Amino acid sequence: MNKKTVLITGASRGIGRAIAKLFAENNYNVVINYNKSENEAKELQNYLTNKGYSARIFKADVSNVNEVNSLVNYTIGQFEKIDVLINNAGISKTNLFTDISYDEWNEIMNVNLNGVFYTTKKALQYMLPEMSGKIINISSIWGMVGGSFEVHYSASKAAIIGMTKALAKELGPSNINVNCIAPGVIKTDMLNNVSDDTLDILKEETPLMKLGSPEDIAKCALFLASEGGDFLTGQVISPNGGFVI
Numbered sequence: 001m002n003k004k005t006v007l008i009t010g011a012s013r014g015i016g017r018a019i020a021k022l023f024a025e026n027n028y029n030v031v032i033n034y035n036k037s038e039n040e041a042k043e044l045q046n047y048l049t050n051k052g053y054s055a056r057i058f059k060a061d062v063s064n065v066n067e068v069n070s071l072v073n074y075t076i077g078q079f080e081k082i083d084v085l086i087n088n089a090g091i092s093k094t095n096l097f098t099d100i101s102y103d104e105w106n107e108i109m110n111v112n113l114n115g116v117f118y119t120t121k122k123a124l125q126y127m128l129p130e131m132s133g134k135i136i137n138i139s140s141i142w143g144m145v146g147g148s149f150e151v152h153y154s155a156s157k158a159a160i161i162g163m164t165k166a167l168a169k170e171l172g173p174s175n176i177n178v179n180c181i182a183p184g185v186i187k188t189d190m191l192n193n194v195s196d197d198t199l200d201i202l203k204e205e206t207p208l209m210k211l212g213s214p215e216d217i218a219k220c221a222l223f224l225a226s227e228g229g230d231f232l233t234g235q236v237i238s239p240n241g242g243f244v245i
Contacts, residue, residue: 005029005079010089012041014188018214024053062115072122112156168234184240207242
């Protein structure tokens, strides 16, 4: 049986890293995209290849369409196809709305939203002729309900949800599934600047009384990519411990 291939953007750290590890462990060829975290990407590739898994790394800024095209072409050159695309790359900033600069707004939109558009558009050049594929977009609970002091981040993640639903309708006849994962509060580097008191409050506001892990999101992505997710498309699945119900 031929291995399937997954391309994961922003896969050197956090949620993307957990996704890459889990898919590799489940017999996928894994292409790990990174932009600035070269050392982390190389370390992850070495970790996976030393265990006998199939992993490649490729540097690309997802907000740059030419670099994205090179990333997708590299994946095809290595493995001939893309069975699963996971649009995970993203950045987060907090600011009072009236203090958000135009440059800050554009940076968030270029990475979080345009990156999904560029990568998906290029990957579909190869998925559509095959009449097969799974696209999984990583949004956020703040894209569902909005986050105070994160209007630009929330807007970018809400747009991903809208894109997911519309594209699922368009690509359904081509046997391509498009779904969205909207994680809750997850223990990643994005929480490094959050105080312990605030983290305790977030735990208390979560019915399961704990924060999520990157592995929780990775398991959800693997399910959507598996045969178990074959009849799911246009859906927003939110592993959030009950934080948003």
